[in-house]
Amino acid sequence: MKKLDQYMLKQYLRSFLFIMLTFICIFLLVDLVQKIAQFLDNKLTFAEVIHYYWLMTPWMLHWCFPVSALLAVVFFFGQTNKFNELTALKVGGLSLYRLALPFLIFGIFLSVVSFFFEDIIVVPAQQEVTEFMQNNMKLTAKSNEQKIYRQVYFQLPDHQIFTIRRYNITNGRGRIAGLHRVIDGKITERIDAQQVFWLDEQEQWMLLKVQHRVFESDKEKFTKLDTLILNLSVSPRELRQKSASPENMTFSQLSGFIDRSKQLGMETMRWETNLYFRTAMNFASFIVILIGIPLVTFQRKSGGYGGGVAASLMLLFSFYVLLTFGKVIGIAGVAPPFWAVWTPNIIFMFIGVTMMALVKK
Secondary structure (H helix, E strand, C coil), rough: CCHHHHHHHHHHHHHHHHHHHHHHHHHHHHHHHHHHHHHHHHHCCCHHHHHHHHHHHHHHHHHHHHHHHHHHHHHHHHHHHHCCCHHHHHCCCHHHHHHHHHHHHHHHHHHHHHHHHHHHHHHHHHHHHHHHHHHHHHHHHHCCCCCCCEEEEEECCCCEEEEEEEEEECCCCEEEEEEEECCCCCCEEEEEEEEEEECCCCCCCEEEEEEEEEEEECEEEEEEEEEEEEECCCCCHHHHHHHCCCHCCCHHHHHHHHHHHHHHCCCHHHHHHHHHHHHHHHHHHHHHHHHHHHHHHHCHHHHHHHHHHHHHHHHHHHHHHHHHHHHHHHHHHCCCCCHHHHHHHHHHHHHHHHHHHCCCC
């Protein structure tokens, strides 16, 4: 890497780290103001509050990567453009493409780091945050308790898997339940029910409109039942604690969960969309840098940073809105999960490349 590249990246990283630190402080302050009453109601100690924010910091850092990358580009290129340094470099024979190259490489690097940072650090930390909330903020956790659980999945002893498509924790009723025995990757027995009820006094599950299949070699034994009572080592209590959440799974865990769910014939649109959304979201750092560089060079030298910052934040907001909309239609099954969440990336990459082509070199 040439000395010029090293110098530019050094100046850029200073702005990047400063902006990220600023946003982290804002995040912490806003969150503290929102939760201070909850901390007091649950009688948390100072050490417990510090521990909570220590666990939350990775999540905050992860969300700050794209906005910090974009604003750092605005400040760096805005400054070089304002003081004619950008013009001098162009006169010296360096095109905007060449000047942008180290920043684009950094954007790709940051996107890759963001993906693994989320998978290795953020997800486990968020799992600990959930556990912390359940153990130390019971008053808050109770008021915010989830009522409806979807795609419930439990691994039970004796190679059994218990699934419920939708379960209401309030009345103990669910629909589309299944109990499958899987040996060596093959389903040897399956029980499918249209409805499921939790019998609190007996601590048993009652299944209605049941179809029972047993697979032996090439034969299938089929039985229809109106009602079936099951004694399982899982109850709604475990449901609150162990029900799967895509946000609290690593990429490999989520991918494996999708594969197992498909084997059991479960609907996986929500999970697949979340899987692809994770890759699309982490690619944002590269995209905002790609668009940010030509965007700031369009700004007038005397205009200051205000216009560039406002335009950049509007751009980032539009990107997040479109990405979130893609996630929604992917989960709803309106579009294939991959294309639903990656189409915004493709659109904004096209915009970035077009802007780079139009800007004065």
